[in-house]
Amino acid sequence: MPEMQPGGPGRGGRDNRDDDEQMPGEGGPMVMGTGSGVLVDAKGVVLTNAHVVDGASEVLVVLEDGRKVVSKDIKVDPKTDLAIVRLDSAKGPYPFVALGNSDQMEIGDRVLAVGAPFGMAGTVTHGIISAKNRSLDVNMYEDFLQTDAAINPGNSGGPLVNVEGEVIGINSAIRSRSGGFQGIGLAIPSNLANSVKEQLVKNGSVRRGYIGVSIQTVKDPDLAAKLGLKENNGALVTSVMPKAPASKAGLQTGDVILSVGGSPVKDSKSLQAAIAHSPPGSDVPFAILRDGKNLTLAVRVEEQPANFGLVRGGQPLEDEAAPESAQQSPLGLGVTELTPNAAKRFGFSPNTQGVVVSKVDPNSGAAAAGIRPGMLVTHVERKPVGDVESFDKVVSGLSKGQQVLLQLRTPEGNGVFVVVKLAN
Helix, strand or coil: CCEEEEEECCCCCCCCECCCCEEECCCCCCEEECEECEECCCCCEEEEEHHHHCCCCEEEEECCCCCEEEECCEEEECCCCEEEEECCHHHCCCCCCCECCHHHCCCCCEEEEEECHHHCCCEEEEEEEEEEEECCCCCCCCCEEEECCCCCCCCCCCEEEECCCCEEEEEEEECCCCCCCCCCEEEEEHHHHHHHHHHHHHHCCCCCEECCEEEEECCCHHHHHHHCCCCCCCEEEEEECCCCHHHHHCCCCCCEEEEECCEECCCHHHHHHHHHCCCCCCEEEEEEEECCEEEEEEEECEECCCCCCCCCCCCCCCCCCCCECCCCCCCCEEEEECCHHHHHHHCCCCCCCCEEEEEECCCCHHHHCCCCCCCEEEEECCEECCCHHHHHHHHHCCCCCCEEEEEEECCCCCEEEEEEECCC
């Protein structure tokens, strides 16, 4: 298990991560830090987190036997927060640990977390697998193993090992209010890590399928009923990108994707994985539910753009003179016009239609549904609301106790459907 000491022109952590210690370098804007990694083959491939080596121009790898190897051969996949560092094979062979099958791990299985927390290399902590398939929404692709083995700053990139001595995860994040370990550590499963590692070794990057949609999981039974679903399964299309494969195939906002290539879609994560693993150029059948009717569309998958899912817009809503709703909305929210300046600030195109949520009653159905200021309301009960006047007109026709379907976009650029129950 090597200790990683990246150096380069700037690097930084993310929210909810066990961010590595950072300190300014001498003589300029150099930023250095420490983290962990694990050698996974004798030729010198080190598997670690992308955020450990983010922005580094070179990495000093310190092995357990005291050897130090400098490498500039760094490949990253920010969409999974994984990276590899390749050492000089002429200085090998290197001691390595085999990757195990993370799918075989069960809740309650014993594990060891190995790393260099706070720079203390070779530290081992013990615990169990507490849960599988966790998500923090910090990476585009994630399927974390949760563990109560202590993970702290500096553990990032180190291995989570089973009792057979196999690496079944790469320690990546913690859930914490204090910044230190509070009983919840998360590791990237070894099966996902191995797939990414193989592509980074072979191609220097990861190729994924792409159809160009934003999606959400249908968790709310009221939303499922509004969409005509008998069960809370499937992935709801919240937006379709112009000229993308989905648009060309006829997919529409509001469609619920039920299966891809004949395999059922349980939620948005399973759809993401199915599309990502579909070979670019292949025609894949999509079973969908649209307005209560079942349809099948063939979608030609393309290669995912390198920056897809990484560019996020949005700034806090600022005071700006603009027409506001003239009535007290029974939805429990106030709205204002989307001015050109606000559209630019939030990253919306100039011709975007909708009204900006300016305030939310904390005791309303809107608050309970997760609506917050800065979101853009585009449809109410499937009717477009391009301005405050049209919003007021649609809302005035709502009834007490009604389950109201709202379509929104967030300042981060995501689409979302929610159901708001009006008070009786």
